[in-house]
Amino acid sequence: MKEYLKVANSPIFYIITFILFAIIIVQVFVFIRMALKRAKQLNITHSQIKSVVKTASVTTVVPSIATVIALLTLVPIMGLPFSWARLSVIGSLSYELAAANMGADAMGVALGQSGYTMQAFLNSVWTMTIGSSVMITFTLFFFKKYKQQLSKSMEKNRNSNWNKIFISAVLLGVYAKFILEPVVSGGSALAAMLTSAVFALIIEWFIKKTGFRWLQDFSLSISMICGMAAACLL
Amino acid sequence: MNDISTAYDNQAHRIGRISLVIAFVCTLFFPAAIAVYYKVPLPFHAMGASFTAIMLMMIPASIGDFFSIAPIVSPSGMYMMALTGNFTNMKIPSTIAALESAGLDPTEYTEESNVLSTLAVGASTITCELVIFAGVLLLTPLSKPLGNPALAPAFNNIVPALFGALGVTLIKKSPKLAIAPIILGFLIIKFQLIPSSFILLALVLLSVVGGRVIYKIDEKKAEK
Numbered sequence: 206m207k208e209y210l211k212v213a214n215s216p217i218f219y220i221i222t223f224i225l226f227a228i229i230i231v232q233v234f235v236f237i238r239m240a241l242k243r244a245k246q247l248n249i250t251h252s253q254i255k256s257v258v259k260t261a262s263v264t265t266v267v268p269s270i271a272t273v274i275a276l277l278t279l280v281p282i283m284g285l286p287f288s289w290a291r292l293s294v295i296g297s298l299s300y301e302l303a304a305a306n307m308g309a310d311a312m313g314v315a316l317g318q319s320g321y322t323m324q325a326f327l328n329s330v331w332t333m334t335i336g337s338s339v340m341i342t343f344t345l346f347f348f349k350k351y352k353q354q355l356s357k358s359m360e361k362n363r364n365s366n367w368n369k370i371f372i373s374a375v376l377l378g379v380y381a382k383f384i385l386e387p388v389v390s391g392g393s394a395l396a397a398m399l400t401s402a403v404f405a406l407i408i409e410w411f412i413k414k415t416g417f418r419w420l421q422d423f424s425l426s427i428s429m430i431c432g433m434a435a436a437c438l439l
Numbered sequence: 440m441n442d443i444s445t446a447y448d449n450q451a452h453r454i455g456r457i458s459l460v461i462a463f464v465c466t467l468f469f470p471a472a473i474a475v476y477y478k479v480p481l482p483f484h485a486m487g488a489s490f491t492a493i494m495l496m497m498i499p500a501s502i503g504d505f506f507s508i509a510p511i512v513s514p515s516g517m518y519m520m521a522l523t524g525n526f527t528n529m530k531i532p533s534t535i536a537a538l539e540s541a542g543l544d545p546t547e548y549t550e551e552s553n554v555l556s557t558l559a560v561g562a563s564t565i566t567c568e569l570v571i572f573a574g575v576l577l578l579t580p581l582s583k584p585l586g587n588p589a590l591a592p593a594f595n596n597i598v599p600a601l602f603g604a605l606g607v608t609l610i611k612k613s614p615k616l617a618i619a620p621i622i623l624g625f626l627i628i629k630f631q632l633i634p635s636s637f638i639l640l641a642l643v644l645l646s647v648v649g650g651r652v653i654y655k656i657d658e659k660k661a662e663k
Contacts (some may be wrong), residue, residue, distance in 0.1 A: 212477055221468045229464060229523060229568060232458040233561045236451065236515040240557040243447050249551055253541040254558060261537040261559035267565040268529040271597045272567065273574030275573075277586060280578065287469060289575055293568060294466060295524035300497075307492045311485035323479045331470040331486055333441035336493040337524075339501040341463050344521040348509060349452045352517075355510050359548060367654055372511055372546040373613045374650030376535075378643030379507050379527060380609060381620035385628050398597035399604030409608070425536045425604050432600030433593035 207317075209326035213284025222286040225294060262420045267429050278302075282317040287330065295337040308332035391434040401432030444550055448514050451557075455518025462522050496636065503640035511545075514559035523564050526585040527639075528598050532605050534559040619649025 212218070244254060275298035279288035283305060291301050301325040302316075308329030316329065359368045387394035405428040412420050473479050479575045508526050509517060520526045538545040539561035543552050574581060584590070610617045622653065627633060633641055 211464065212473060217472050217476055221465065221472065224468075225462060225465050226568070226572075228462045229564070232454070232462070232522060233519060235454055235458075236519060236557055237561040239447070239450065239454075240515065240554045240561070243550075243554050244558070244586050246443065247551055247554060249554060250545040253555065256540045257537040257555045257559050258562040260540040261533045261562040262566040264533040264536045265529055265563040266570060268525070268532075268601065269567045269570035270574075271528075271594055272525070272571055273581065274586075276571065276574055276596050277578070277581070280491045280492065285575065285578070290466070290469070291572065293571055294462065294522060294524070296530075297524060303496065303560065304493055307489045307496075308485070311489040311492070312482060320661065323473070323477070324482045324485075326477050327470055328474045328482050328485045328489055330473060332489040332493050334466050334470055335490055336497045337466065338463060338502065339497040340521055340524075341459050343501055343505045344517060345459055347505070348514070348517055348521075349456075351506075351509055352448075352514060352663035365654075367659070368548065369538035369544075369546050370616065370650045370654050371647060372548060373609070373616055374646040375507060375510050375643055376546065376609060377613065377617050377645030379531070380602055380606045381617075381624040381646065382639050383527065383598055384606040385621070387596075387599040387603075387626045388625065389628050393592045394456055394596050394599040398599040398603035398606075401600040402607035405607050406611075408543050420567055422540050425532065425601075432603055433596055434633075436592040436596040436600070437589065439489070 206323070209323050210284055211325065213287055213326065218284065218286040218290075221291040225290050229293065244268045256422065263422060267426055267433075272298075275301075283329070291333055295340060300336065303334055304333040304336045313341035322385065382389040393439045396439045397432040397436040399432075401428045404428040404431040448553075451514040451518065455514065455521075456548060459518060468608060497633070499636035500639075503637065503643070507639055511548075512560070513557045515557040519557075519560050519564050523567070525567065529567060530560050530563050532601055533563040536604065537562070545654045615653055616646070616650050619652075620646040 241254070262306060272292050276288055279292065279301060282288075283291070283301075290300075292298070297324060306316050306329075308331065309325050310404055311332075312322075312325040312328050313320070314320045314325050342433050359371075384398065387398045405424060408420060408424045408427060412418065412424075446613070450468060474481055504526060508520065509532065511531070512520065512534070520530050523530075534556050535545045539550055541555055543549075543555065545552070610621075620642050623645050624638075627638060627641060
């Protein structure tokens with residue numbers, strides 16, 4: 206085994222990973238507990254809460270499998286515990302690989318190849334870690350003020366249509382990037398996107414026709430899987 | 440916004456900030472463990488170079504993500520997403536679908552949607568972490584089926600499949616609003632008019648400006 210991989214798979218890395226995992230779980234449970242308490246004050250029904258939790262969980266499974274595949278790719282290069290930690294914390298394979306490569310590049314070696322020393326590994330780990338500080342810094346220093354300004358603006362426009370238009374426009378802007386990239390690139394990405402869109406419309410029509418409201422919870426997942434299948438068939 | 444709501448949001452900001460700092464310090468233990476425990480000398484010259492390179496990549500992309508996502512998520516949701524990532528390809532879509540399943544309009548930001556979107560992001564985060572944990576435990580048996588080349592196109596196209604379904608629903612609801620980001624976005628992406636790190640921010644800004652124009656036109660029509 207390459208020297209650096211012994212460190213990458215060492216008990217100390219597993220311990221740090223479990224601590225990080227615990228922090229994530231504690232944060233989530235604290236926020237969930239706060240939200241449940243607030244939901245009671247707002248008389249939000251139990252069935253609404255159940256529906257939200259079920260749908261959010263179901264629609265997360267398929268994209269999470271992509272993260273597991275990313276794990277399979279990253280583990281041979283960066284070891285299991287660190288790859289697991291990175292993909293759980295601000296994780297995306299493209300970012301992690303790009304950052305790891307930058308670290309190796311700066312040392313004048315190729316990532317994971319012979320010549321990739323412990324120092325090169327340290328620099329890759331440093332680069333991957335420090336890159337994720339950007340979003341954390343923005344959120345720490347700017348989010349509260351930004352959110353308060355947005356809330357004031359929304360309060361001012363309470364009686365007009367603008368708030369709804371604004372949020373719709375922001376969502377459309379975000380979606381447009383991920384819709385247009387397959388349109389421009391074509392091929393299996395376009396097939397996946399169009400198939401998924403068609404199935405989403407079919408399921409919506411089917412729900413209206415039959416009244417099977419429970420199907421709404423699975424609509425996104427079913428459409429996605431159909432889109433992904435279409436990409437394989439092309 | 441009433442006092443209870445403000446207090447709830449302020450508590451979310453407090454807990455969020457503390458948890459982000461603790462988690463980020465914890466991530467620094469990885470390079471620190473290599474340098475201190477394994478006594479590997481710090482390559483200062485390379486650390487500076489890679490710091491610059493990663494910042495040049497991450498700052499524009501993070502600005503785009505931050506300004507786009509912050510208006511549409513709850514304070515608690517944002518802190519959970521800032522820690523665990525996968526905003527646009529997992530947490531936001533699952534939150535939108537979840538709010539719709541509860542009979543809420545995701546484009547209307549109310550106290551109820553604030554609370555329910557927090558629960559959605561929380562559920563999504565736990566599910567993702569559990570799936571990854573299962574993947575870790577089953578790494579060896581999973582590597583063959585998931586690594587099958589026949590399935591590669593499927594897993595390479597999760598994001599287009601996701602946004603195909605989401606996009607068609609939203610565009611159907613607001614076709615006029617979709618014109619500006621779709622047409623201008625196509626031109627920007629097709630002809631690579633701006634660096635890729637700025638595309639998300641540009642599309643959101645174009646979309647909001649387009650939305651404002653439509654709003655003003657509709658307002659004038661209503662006055663007549």
